[in-house]
Amino acid sequence: MTSLTTIGFDADDTLWHNETVFRLTQDRFADLLRDHADPDHLMERLLAAERRNLGHYGFGVKGFVLSMIETAIEVTEARVPASTIATLLEAGREMLRHPVDLLPGVEQTVRALAADYTLVMITKGDLLDQERKLAESGLGELFDGIEIVSEKTRETYLRAFSQHGEGPERALMVGNSMRSDVLPAIEAGAWGVYCPSELEWALEAAEPPEGAARYRRIETLADLPALVAGLR
């Protein structure tokens, strides 16, 4: 038996609230453009822009703001006033200084596991923004490694768990994204633990790998220590 030595944590919506901040901004966006587009239609167009731009912008707040501006221009056929775009820019800067709000049980869980395991944070998003959130979270000292990456693939986990631990076979990844945290970690040979969040970004959804020997699901991060203790 190879015992577990390393635990990888996703950050946004696993350690702290994130999608709630995006949703608040989207609501404001819908409100600003309500004379030009029905909210559901607007959200569809925004999601389409985000998907289309992902290969250029990557993940994070800056790309989201650029996609909102693009969508505002599109749905108004270029009649959106510049003052509305100024409001979107300001909303983006507010997101980038939004206080970090840890999810329930996170601090105790991370602190408890840090005593016995090598902990790595593995997250997507804008470099500076993720560093800011980690610093504000007060959890920085508990992690042995920080990986801010442009995409989460099997290779990401192979590399991260080899660099910061003893390889994926002795590692576990926990996160709220089936597509980014769970599936590629299992593909790499690690345990993949799904911890769903209340809100999920449409581009992160995927089917669970039912039947995979190294797949687990927990309802809250506070359940992780017990799960880890029982892994064989």
Added chain:
Amino acid sequence: MTSLTTIGFDADDTLWHNETVFRLTQDRFADLLRDHADPDHLMERLLAAERRNLGHYGFGVKGFVLSMIETAIEVTEARVPASTIATLLEAGREMLRHPVDLLPGVEQTVRALAADYTLVMITKGDLLDQERKLAESGLGELFDGIEIVSEKTRETYLRAFSQHGEGPERALMVGNSMRSDVLPAIEAGAWGVYCPSELEWALEAAEPPEGAARYRRIETLADLPALVAGLR
């Protein structure tokens, strides 16, 4: 004597052209807004916006585009048409797919040094964009480590040269930014080699550390192997 084992390279305007791409976009920006602002004044306002937003956006193309949009709204007192903003968004996406153009002598230099030294690329900017440029450059396989960071400080170099090499004392950093590549690397205890570029972004300027024992200047990257061979 502790001999050199590790060489750190800045990327933008050290390995490949970058500022030229920004300048082309800025010229287009000035052209689009020439009815509203004198080009010199516009560039001053843009630089002020970039400086003001650096703490939120960090370095890179996405933040630059957001700052251009903000400046366009400012100088027109919110009268800029949305179609102009759409053009700025498109100019930003063009920057993000702009072909990578290596500087003269770069490929031979990096290839020659890779045989005898641990090479690390240490760069700021947007994560995805820097990864793309490295992949397109064809130099990826020659580097033992890649560090895309939000800021370059003494700590950045301490960490990077400890992780990928044998500490800063046995390392050298080369780059076109006195402020980001040379000064903090010397502060960390490494050699700092300034290789000036034709164009320099105003926010990267600094005075050279004349008299510092570990400061050197070369005129082109092709001079680096000879410099390295002579270091004592």
